[in-house]
Amino acid sequence: MSFEHQGEFQSDDEQLYRVRHSLAHVLAQAVLQLRPGSTLGFGPPIKDGFYYDFALSEPITDADFPEIERLMKKILKSGQRFYQENLPKSDAFARLAEMGEPYKQEYAEELCDKHDLDSLSFYRNGSFVDMCEGPHVDTTKEIPRDSFKLRSVAGAYWRGDSDNQMLTRIYAWAFLSKEELASYVQAYELAQERDHKKLGKQLGIYTIDNDIGRGLPLWLPNGTIIRDELEKLAFELEFQAGYQRVSTPHIAKQDLFFQTGHLPYYAEDMYPPMELVEQTEHGEKVKEAYVLKPMNCPHHHKIFDAEPRSYRELPLRLAEYSHVYRFEESGAVGGLVRVRGMCMNDAHIYCTEEQIKSEFRNVMELYAEAYRILGLESYYLRLSKSDPEDPKRKQKYVDNPNAWIKSEAIIEELLNEMEVDFVIGVGEAAFYGPKIDVQFPTVTGRDESVSTVQLDFAVPARLGLSYVGSDGLDHVPYCIHRAPLSTHERIVAYLIEHYGGAFPTWLSPVQVKVITVSDQFHDYGRKIVSALRAQFVRAELAEESDTVSKKVRAATVNKIPNLLIVGSQEEQDQTVTLRRYGIREQLTLPFEQFQDSIQQTIDQRASEFRVIEK
């Protein structure tokens, strides 16, 4: 198993860091020129450039970018020197007050309190002064004038807290040369071509209809094939790992979720209840309330509880691909990555404390196997812990400090024993326990949790789950929640971007497209298609009376992995000419040999096509 670590922006290139940091100051200088009376927030370097936050006197939009860039270039050209000065803290506060910089002032006071500082660092270039630790370039002449580009304007809360005022953030790309900028922008644009929202539409995978609802994707025939293949994969992996499949309804009584503790912890993320109302003498009364399930665990817990359990049955592994519904905030919903209705590769493992580690390990191995088959490599692990410092912790996490310490220790120990790299996410835990999240980068450069394994020390007890131990006494089981293949929505989004829409044969909605050289070979083409379909290969004949070129192009645009070209030669020899997606060289082989080869390619879920020699 290999898990790569991926951390925050840390430039190993000191000069790049200085340039970006200095450009942030130059941007602020230009914006203050254009919008006098604006004040400053933070303006750090980031992984591909920098940003700066402003409380603007007048709004700015991207239509102002050319003007701002012009002002910035003028400043760069003028060769301003950067001077550092350290002011005693009282002088520093006085200066910030004089400058009219309330955000900087607030931060300055906090810095001094927290780190017990008695002086603060400022940088001056030209007429512009900013409280800042540096480092910076010596002079703006060091900064190439053509290697940065303003990218976007967006809102951002001061100090990242939605209770605070929203500032205006301007993002920019910045590099050390024009060429580096150009190649970065080009790579960025190329990556946008892989965006699952774009390809999902182009390849007929899913659609979202406003009459159905936001965040509620409709899976088209091509997308449904991919889902079915993933479910088949999960079924096989889980069968071999000793899981049992169960099926449960999409709704349950609201009261169940009070018992589990989801309500009130999780209320904001749930669709409002469906209420059955009864007429009484005094008016209306809610007789029963049902909710759409946001998670499957309560339903599975009830299956565990459906009969008396012995320690001999543990670990009991219950698996289900099931829909859950979460009322994500409108601004969070987008494409397939954040949706309000999703189908999850869920399972719950009930086990004893002694079994936790080995079960976690089994789950991690199942993940690694699934990722290997899917060819996914660019992920890293995050140990998601609670945050004991969080003032809102009582609303966010089950209140049982000892259980948190113990369960977090078990998982961290396991990760260390497995010798895998991981980062720690403080405050990223589930409300009922710590978890290991598997993070994947999207084409838009964000990391998202795709898969997750979670340890639950709280909910089984709340529902009164128990098993009889070898000592004849009742014990509360631990529960491991896991979803290696994530939700169909999220994993398919990643797979589309990972493969750029060109799926390996086993996942591809159309696996073989038969292209005849002219209509007179359609009979042979149809014979091939029906023989392939008889072995459950998803084959189609290109029926259009177009030229071969046109049909090849159409199939290529649709990223179909295998094309079979047939004409008089092939019909006479009972062969086919195979052209693989993205490969120009082709191969003519007996049709029967192709049948065996594609069967093996599919059965092995191979990423490449290998011809079987007879």
Add this chain to the structure above:
RNA sequence: GCUCACAUAGCUCAGGCGGUAGAGCGCUUCCUUGGUAAGGAAGAGGUCAUCGGUUCAAAUCCGAUUGUGAGCACCA
């Protein structure tokens, strides 16, 4: 939820300083029967997101709503 931008044919987009619209692809039909990324011709297809306001006149200007995108916050 918040900030900003955007919404024109099935798709990708142009146009429009106010006088009710265009291209390419796709689709349909016809000709072509062609050996590897677009053969040719004709045709159908749009209350310019929705609602309201200004105006003699709104797709164009203004407002609201809905949706989409980029961020922020959120994210089991």
